[in-house]
Amino acid sequence: MAAEATAPHRWTWLPRVWGGVAVVLLGGWLAVQFGLVADSRAYLFTWLAESWVLLGVAIWLLRRVRAQAFGSRLQRLVVAALLIAVFLGQLSPLRGTFYPFTHWSMYTSPAAEVEYARFLLVSDGEVVEELDISALSLLASNRAILARLHVLLRATDDGDEQAENDLEASLRTISRFHDGTDFDTIEGQRCSVTGDRPVRTTCRTVLEVSA
Amino acid sequence: MIHADASAERLGLLRVVVFGAWLVHLSTTSVRGYAELPPELIEPAGLLRWLPMERIVGSPPILVGLQVAGIVLSILCLLGARPWPPIAATATVAILWHDGMIKSFQGFMNHAQVAILVASILLVIAPAADGLTPWREHRERRADRQPPGQWTYGSTLFATALVLSVAYSMIGIRRLLFGGWATFTDGSILRWVAARTDEYSVYGFRVGEWLLDLPGIAVLLPLGMLVVTLLEALSPLALFEDRFRRLWLAGLLPFHVSTLLLMNIFFWENLLLLLVLFVAPRSGKSEQKTLDRPRSSPA
Numbered sequence: 215m216a217a218e219a220t221a222p223h224r225w226t227w228l229p230r231v232w233g234g235v236a237v238v239l240l241g242g243w244l245a246v247q248f249g250l251v252a253d254s255r256a257y258l259f260t261w262l263a264e265s266w267v268l269l270g271v272a273i274w275l276l277r278r279v280r281a282q283a284f285g286s287r288l289q290r291l292v293v294a295a296l297l298i299a300v301f302l303g304q305l306s307p308l309r310g311t312f313y314p315f316t317h318w319s320m321y322t323s324p325a326a327e328v329e330y331a332r333f334l335l336v337s338d339g340e341v342v343e344e345l346d347i348s349a350l351s352l353l354a355s356n357r358a359i360l361a362r363l364h365v366l367l368r369a370t371d372d373g374d375e376q377a378e379n380d381l382e383a384s385l386r387t388i389s390r391f392h393d394g395t396d397f398d399t400i401e402g403q404r405c406s407v408t409g410d411r412p413v414r415t416t417c418r419t420v421l422e423v424s425a
Numbered sequence: 426m427i428h429a430d431a432s433a434e435r436l437g438l439l440r441v442v443v444f445g446a447w448l449v450h451l452s453t454t455s456v457r458g459y460a461e462l463p464p465e466l467i468e469p470a471g472l473l474r475w476l477p478m479e480r481i482v483g484s485p486p487i488l489v490g491l492q493v494a495g496i497v498l499s500i501l502c503l504l505g506a507r508p509w510p511p512i513a514a515t516a517t518v519a520i521l522w523h524d525g526m527i528k529s530f531q532g533f534m535n536h537a538q539v540a541i542l543v544a545s546i547l548l549v550i551a552p553a554a555d556g557l558t559p560w561r562e563h564r565e566r567r568a569d570r571q572p573p574g575q576w577t578y579g580s581t582l583f584a585t586a587l588v589l590s591v592a593y594s595m596i597g598i599r600r601l602l603f604g605g606w607a608t609f610t611d612g613s614i615l616r617w618v619a620a621r622t623d624e625y626s627v628y629g630f631r632v633g634e635w636l637l638d639l640p641g642i643a644v645l646l647p648l649g650m651l652v653v654t655l656l657e658a659l660s661p662l663a664l665f666e667d668r669f670r671r672l673w674l675a676g677l678l679p680f681h682v683s684t685l686l687l688m689n690i691f692f693w694e695n696l697l698l699l700l701v702l703f704v705a706p707r708s709g710k711s712e713q714k715t716l717d718r719p720r721s722s723p724a
Contacts, residue, residue: 247605264602271594271661278665279587283426284580292550293584296543300588304595310534313471313525314543318536318595321617324607328616330624348627350462351527352453356627357690358531362466365532376465383463391458405623410612411643413619 225277232270239263265305272301328407331364332417333385335397342395349391367402371420382423389425398425427586427664427706431579437505437557439582439701443544444502446694447520450538451495454527456488462530470534473525482526495519502548505558513549520545540592541694544585551581579707583664586702589695590660593677597657609647609654618646618687626689633687653680663703674703 242259245251251259284290303315310316333345347356347363363384369377385400402421408414428435460482469478481487498516506512524542528534555578576583600608607613615637622633636642656676663670677699685691 243602260602264598267598267602268595271591271598275587275591275661278426280426283429283576283583286550288550289580289584292547293587296546296584296588297591300543300591300595304599310468310470313473313528313534314521314539316534316536316539318539318592319599319603320596321613322596322600322604322608324604324611324613325616326611326613328613328620330620332624344625347625350455350458351450352627355527355531355535355537358528358533358535358537360625362530362532380463380465384466387458387461387463390461391455405620407616407620407623410615413612413615413637415619415623 228273232266232273236266236270239266261305261307268301268304272297326408329364329368330405330407331360331367332403332405333363334401334403335389335392335395336399336401336422337395337397341401342397345385345389345400346392347388349388349393363402367404367420370402371404378421381421385423386425399423400425426583427670427703428579428582429576430707431576431582432707433552433556433578435556435701435707436551436553436578436581437555439544439585439698440505440548440553441503441557442697442701443541443548444499444516446541446697447516447523447545448496448499448503451492451499451520451523454492454523456492456526457485459526459530460485460488466532467529468532469525469529471525473529478526478529482529488526491519491522495523502545505554505556505560507554507560509552509554510549513545513553517542517545517549536592537692538694540589540698543588544698547581547584547588552577553581582702582706585698586664586706587661589698589702590664593657593660597654597660600654601658609651612643612647614646614650615643621688621690628685628689628691630686630689636687649683652676656680670703674699 239259239262242251243263246256246259281290284293299312299315303312304318306312333347334341335343335345347360350356350359363381366377366381366384370381381402385402389397389400400423401419402423403417403419405415405417408416464479464483467478467482469476481491495516498512498519501512502516521542524538618633619637622631636646653676656673659669660673663673678696681692681696681699
């Protein structure tokens with residue numbers, strides 16, 4: 215009984231080892247921040263640092279979460295599997311491999327220039343309205359569909375014919391579901407935001423699709 | 426830890442929110458529209474790679490059938506129909522198909538709707554149909570199911586909160602490590618606000634345009650972003666520390682509203698999950714205090 219009470223916890227060394235490696239990785243991360251390491255090595259360093267920090271979060275959670283919080287063995291297994299999948303989805307360099315467990319990242323890299331696409335409905339040379347992307351899906355992913363159209367528009371601008379065909383077909387389909395004013399052309403524009411005080415936005419037409 | 430001694434109603438509320446959100450998504454999507462998009466756009470991911478995606482998506486009757494099945498199953502789940510596990514499991518498969526099909530057209534898999542997807546998976550193996558249900562016999566079952574101090578209903582709420590907090594933490598950690606200081610000091614947030622305000626959005630808020638003209642905004646916005654990023658990175662603490670949880674909510678709830686007003690980005694499902702999972706959860710402390718308090722002896 216007494217031996218049991220005084221026995222050291224089996225995993226007490228873990229935070230110390232984690233902390234030691236974290237200090238080394240912090241040094242590497244600072245080197246990346248000050249531009250001493252660049253390109254693929256900088257990415258590798260940062261990825262290692264992220265993985266290590268997430269491992270630290272996992273260790274901390276393992277120590278804090280009481281096992282009795284999960285009633286059955288099945289529930290423990292499901293929660294553990296989901297958490298592992300969430301971590302793998304975040305750290306995997308192959309996006310989508312672990313779908314539905316994907317990258318959780320939003321606005322995680324600084325951007326000197328922010329680009330977006332605009333699709334305008336034109337009638338008799340006048341812009342009458344913006345193409346309503348939500349015609350496909352009101353709430354889920356219309357921003358993501360817009361991002362896909364933006365990728366196709368950029369490729370079209372670079373001379374990719376397949377991308378241009380796909381973009382034209384997509385825009386015609388979406389416009390058929392568009393419940394608005396009559397138009398004769400869809401104009402695809404690439405817009406760019408630069409500067410900070412003030413920000414400047416410039417747009418140029420890349421593509422015109424007849425209705 | 427939050428959600429010790431959680432009630433059947435609280436778990437029922439999570440069920441209603443999760444399957445209600447899916448019902449909204451399923452019923453506001455034009456699957457016929459997706460069927461007419463060029464099949465070259467389809468890039469299935471994960472398990473969906475094993476399915477004949479192009480053949481399924483190219484057949485509107487199948488797509489509509491799957492959508493209707495998803496809607497009916499979501500309604501049954503929302504109401505807490507029994508037998509719960511098979512109904513919830515089938516609904517989750519239908520939901521996974523719907524979400525995966527839409528995301529296959531995006532060319533990349535984003536994390537939107539992932540939190541409610543994980544929540545639906547966790548609800549399948551939970552006694553989630555005991556509370557907030559119109560069937561009286563379901564409500565009566567719970568009386569003998571939860572002995573005091575047990576986690577019968579709380580474990581699913583805690584597990585969902587755990588996954589959600591880890592996901593928030595991942596975003597914060599990634600922004601701090603990959604973005605570094607430059608993300609908060611080079612004016613990127615101002616350009617993001619300008620672009621998201623100007624580009625197409627179903628919401629159409631233009632508050633960002635007005636805000637960018639205010640004096641001091643070049644300092645305030647990055648500072649706010651840094652504070653939110655730090656709160657996000659520390660999210661798992663909200664599972665255990667009440668004071669931090671209140672501070673965290675005070676930062677994250679307005680943050681979700683501000684991304685809607687300034688950038689037309691609205692994770693309404695996550696906002697609902699935050700409200701159900703982190704606002705006033707029963708942590709078992711009050712019950713414990715009552716038990717610990719010495720009983721006053723009768724005079």
